[in-house]
Amino acid sequence: MNKNIAVIRGDGIGPEIVGQAIRVLDKIAQQYGHSFTYTEVDMGGCAIDKWGEPLPKAQLDKCLASDSVLLGAVGGPKWEGMEGSKRPEKGLLSLRAGMGLYANNRPAKLWPQLADASPLKPSIVAKGIDFIVVRELIGGVYFGEHKTEVVNGEKVATDVMPYSEHEIERIGRIGFETAMKRRKKLCCVDKANVLDTSRLWRAVMHRLQPEYPEVEYSEMFVDNAAMQICKDPSQFDVIVTENMFGDILSDEASMITGSIGMIPSSSLGEGTCGLYEPIHGSAPDIAGQNKANPIGTILAAAMMLKYSFDMDAEAAAIEAAVNRVLDKGLRTGDCMAEGCTLVTCTGMGDAVLAEL
Ligand code: IPM
Ligand code: MG
Numbered sequence: 250m251n252k253n254i255a256v257i258r259g260d261g262i263g264p265e266i267v268g269q270a271i272r273v274l275d276k277i278a279q280q281y282g283h284s285f286t287y288t289e290v291d292m293g294g295c296a297i298d299k300w301g302e303p304l305p306k307a308q309l310d311k312c313l314a315s316d317s318v319l320l321g322a323v324g325g326p327k328w329e330g331m332e333g334s335k336r337p338e339k340g341l342l343s344l345r346a347g348m349g350l351y352a353n354n355r356p357a358k359l360w361p362q363l364a365d366a367s368p369l370k371p372s373i374v375a376k377g378i379d380f381i382v383v384r385e386l387i388g389g390v391y392f393g394e395h396k397t398e399v400v401n402g403e404k405v406a407t408d409v410m411p412y413s414e415h416e417i418e419r420i421g422r423i424g425f426e427t428a429m430k431r432r433k434k435l436c437c438v439d440k441a442n443v444l445d446t447s448r449l450w451r452a453v454m455h456r457l458q459p460e461y462p463e464v465e466y467s468e469m470f471v472d473n474a475a476m477q478i479c480k481d482p483s484q485f486d487v488i489v490t491e492n493m494f495g496d497i498l499s500d501e502a503s504m505i506t507g508s509i510g511m512i513p514s515s516s517l518g519e520g521t522c523g524l525y526e527p528i529h530g531s532a533p534d535i536a537g538q539n540k541a542n543p544i545g546t547i548l549a550a551a552m553m554l555k556y557s558f559d560m561d562a563e564a565a566a567i568e569a570a571v572n573r574v575l576d577k578g579l580r581t582g583d584c585m586a587e588g589c590t591l592v593t594c595t596g597m598g599d600a601v602l603a604e605l
Contacts, residue, residue, distance in 0.1 A: 251284045252558055255315035257344075260294040260337060261531025262541035262594075263321025269543035269598030270319060270550040273570075276605050277554070277563050288315060292344060293323025293337035293531075303340025309347045317557040318348070318524045319550060322531035333395065346387045349518035351416070352423045353384040353495065355528055356512065357482070357502035362575040366507030366584045369479060378506055380485035383427055384495025385420040386516055388412055389446070391492045412446040412491065417453040424454075424489030425461040434465045434486035438474045438494055446491065454489075471498070478502055503528055508584040510542030513549035515556050523557045525549040535582075539593045542581040544571055547601060570604035 256271070258264040271287065278285045290308045297303050303323075312318045324337040333339065344350075359367065359378040367374045393409030421437075428435040437454050439447035451468060458466050469477065471494045477484060478501050490498065503509040509529045516524040527545025535541055547567060555564035578589040579600050585591050592600065 250558065250560075251286070252316045253286050253288060253314075254553070255290045255312045255318040256287045257290045257292045257312075257318065257320040257323075258295075259292060259321040259323040259531060260325045261322055261533045261536040263293075263323065263531055265321075265537075265539060265541050265594045266527065266543040266546040267319065267321040269594060269601075270546040272598050273547050273567060273601055273605070274550050276602055277560075277567065280566075280605065281560070281563050283560075283563075290318070292320075292340040294325050294328045296340060297328055297331070297335060297337065302335065303337050304343045304347070309344060312344060312348060312524075313522075315522065317522050317553050318344075319546075319553060320344075320524060320526035321546060322527065322529065324531045325533040325536070342391060344524065345516060346392065348516075348522065348524060349387070350516035350524055351385060351387045351518055352420055353382075353386040353514060353516045354423075354427070355382040355384060355495070355499040355502070355514045356380075357382065357499070357506050358512075359506045360511065360572070360575055362572075362578075363507035363511070363584055363586075365586050367505055369482075369505050373479075373481065373483075374505075376481065376483035378482045380482065380502070381427060381431070381487050382495055382499045382502055383420065383424045383487060383489045384499060385412075385416065385490070385492050386495075387492075388416045389492035410444070410446055410491075410493075412449060414449065414453055417450050418457065421450075421454050421457050421489060424487055425457060425464055425466075428464045428487040429461065432486040433463055435461075435467070436474070436485060436488050437466070437468045438471050438488050438490040438498065439468065440471050440494075441468070442470060450491065474498060475501060479505060499528060508542065509545075510581065510583040511544050511548070513545050513552050515549070515552045517556065521557050523553065525553040525557075539595055540582050541594045542583045543594050543597050544581075544601075547571065547598075566605060567601070570601050573604045574600045
């Protein structure tokens, strides 16, 4: 197969980790007789520096014309003071919205080799951690009106959190369908004791529920969910939730698996063209030092092969290679443990290639 992949290296450690993922993709292409071509896209801080805005239209158009998009990470202290529309994060939000990627899938899965790196007690970790946060990605407070005005001599800031039924229904379906492919448990996480949007979520979910009679459906308030994720994460299979709750809970979920550096994510809309990225940020503190963990990005590339290109065997080969590298005790600094061997970002790339 020929596939055109838009590549956003981004800022901070982005270029380093994406470089390793591309080496892996090239090796897969060679082994399985595919041809991957890469179109470089500027987004984030580097685009602000070059073009004056975080996602110029021509760059978005390259993504829309691609078969899928691979992203490293964007942002950094250099661009932090800038106004809302000129921040790297705005590029990411515009990309998600511009591509219509409403369904963000963030797996929280413990690699048994990294069990010691989890901050949770061994007795909790031993029960297993394997769940997915299905996060709504282009609605809610991220995309409602934001404003700051002066009222009675003081500033008042407002962020609006709108959700319409069709937005809830399409992500709700993804939640049920994801559960059907797994252990058939779905938990809708919300704040229905306070928010109207949450009450509408529940009403729409109740409407969908009869279509998925095999799914064991439950509901939980987000504050309790935050607590349950560290108390007993083994209770979760699929969590479906709105944009900001998903942002927060997915960071918590990744941390308990040992390292945020290991976790990939997919963002999809109606078509097969998706956005694949590690869930961590641009880690400016270690940028340019060849220290970053490229595994999250390598696994994101594997997700792209599986979900956008239907290349299940190729994706499984990458996951198996990563598993063997971890078995051999190779670790980057973020998940380094006693008795393991510390490797660089490129060293980790080399090791995965060697296992392929
Ligand atoms: C994420 C990030 C983004 C988000 C930021 C960078 C805008 O935290 O992908 O989780 O909040 O969605
Ligand atoms: Mg986040």
